[in-house]
Amino acid sequence: LALKSKALVRQVIGIDRDISTLEQALQLGVIDVACNDLKDAMVDADLVLLAAPVAQTESILRSIYPYLSQRTIVTDVGSTKCDVIAAAKRALNDKIAQFVPAHPIAGRAVHGPQAALATLFSGKYVVVTPLAENSSGAINYVANLWRQCEATVQVLEPLHHDRIFASVSHLPHLLAYAMVNHITDHADAFDYFKYAASGFRDFTRIASSSPEMWRDIALANSDALLEELNAYQGQLRQIIEALQQRHGDRLLSLFSKAQTARQDWLLTHQRVDNDGESV
Amino acid sequence: LALKSKALVRQVIGIDRDISTLEQALQLGVIDVACNDLKDAMVDADLVLLAAPVAQTESILRSIYPYLSQRTIVTDVGSTKCDVIAAAKRALNDKIAQFVPAHPIAGRAVHGPQAALATLFSGKYVVVTPLAENSSGAINYVANLWRQCEATVQVLEPLHHDRIFASVSHLPHLLAYAMVNHITDHADAFDYFKYAASGFRDFTRIASSSPEMWRDIALANSDALLEELNAYQGQLRQIIEALQQRHGDRLLSLFSKAQTARQDWLLTHQRVDNDGESV
DSSP states (O other): OHHHHTTOOSOOEEOOSOHHHHHHHHHTTSOSEEOSOHHHHHTTOSEEEEOSOGGGHHHHHHHHGGGOOTTOEEEEOOSOSHHHHHHHHHHHGGGGGGEEOEEESOOOSSOSGGGOOTTTTTTOEEEEOOOTTOOHHHHHHHHHHHHHTTOEEEEOOHHHHHHHHIIIIIHHHHHHHHHHHHHHTSTTHHHHHHHOOHHHHHHTGGGGSOHHHHHHHHHHTHHHHHHHHHHHHHHHHHHHHHHHTTOHHHHHHHHHHHHHHHHHHHHHHSOBOTTSSBO | OHHHHTTOOSOOEEOOSOHHHHHHHHHTTSOSEEOOOHHHHHTTOSEEEEOSOGGGHHHHHHHHGGGOOTTOEEEEOOSOSHHHHHHHHHHHGGGGGGEEOEEESOOOSSOSGGGOOTTTTTTOEEEEOOOTTSOHHHHHHHHHHHHHTTOEEEEOOHHHHHHHHIIIIIHHHHHHHHHHHHHHTSTTHHHHHHHOOHHHHHHTGGGGSOHHHHHHHHHHTHHHHHHHHHHHHHHHHHHHHHHHTTOHHHHHHHHHHHHHHHHHHHHHHSOBOTTSSBO
């Protein structure tokens, strides 16, 4: 939609497992053509953009392999990169040089064609984790498309990517799901939900994300994520110990450290509005 | 500010430990008069509204006690109620009937006079936890003032209040502080913060809250909060075990349960905009 809004694509062909999703995308102008025949869709394609839960990468790439001509570049938007690359190598084999792995750092808790925004990537990072097999032409082609969407392209090693996102993205998603389940499991959960307010709303916003997508991400990045969960439990134990000992100074120091670090993060990395909250 | 905007108060006298805060409040029209003499401020007061970190309740109420005339009602906005009531009983002694404990369920991560909004309480709950000693006149007086601010008044037992808010408010604040500290404690934290995006931003928004205020709340409600932290750790262990066993169905079921419960909560308890996200 971002490329279409800038008239940088001739024709967008949509393929989906769900026919009603395709119809909706067509109505909304997110795609120009709905297609259920991979062979037809692949003819003369400049680019294949794979956007599906990461565990489906291998089977989807296997299904396009027979129709993948030399002139077509394949990229993805998966939140994990090591497993996606391993799957791509198995599926694309001798055509692996045509696959340029990427991850736009932008998303919404709502999903589906009606959640598409042409401006979603503006001012956001897109991480590209190139393969040794990729030509610089292929890498630049994908990077430039993202730049046209007003994103800033960054290059990372796949393993470094996966560790960073296990920490800043995958971990909070799991913690938010756990928080909602924690409230739900109270005997009188309705009373609890009744008084949940804006703090709870923001904290759990990412718990509205697709369970299927996040199951796949969690499994794909389980090693890094288990390390992060372990370290996070250590942070919780520090707070619990300070609370058990009624150690006010220790609590104040832990909370102040976090508040200061977050304010620094807002100033350094996020656009900030007049309220001091990022927009 | 809400009552002033409706012309329901003649004069608001502000008292604060910080003179620059008072000056700011005066400039912004949040208060009409800045005062540093409690005795003067208390003469002919209809209402004293105590808004300070909860651990200061006892000393503040002790300091106003000598000047508290029979016609003045005292209320508070503290996030915990059992400890506030205990402090009030110690400090106000024979005048305890004049103290009506309350807790507006509305707030912002930003604070200070510049963060004041006349509309903050509109459509929000205010929990009143009356004392056996309160006259119905005193209770109704406080409840009606909140209703004039367009809030919905609810009555709860203090202990029930503290358990509910330990779960839906105090716990997520501690978890958010822990999340920011978890990122900060990485050796290459800058790289991690660089890629933290909107999910992290919303999840940690409450970690921008006042460390002093939250130290006091955590200590004041430590018994209920430690129970909640313990139960939350149990939720985390369920996710960790499913991840260790690479049990996709179990992860999907945990995430789906949370997503469904959150969607139900949005529909039942929150105003929802066109994106399906509450406003």
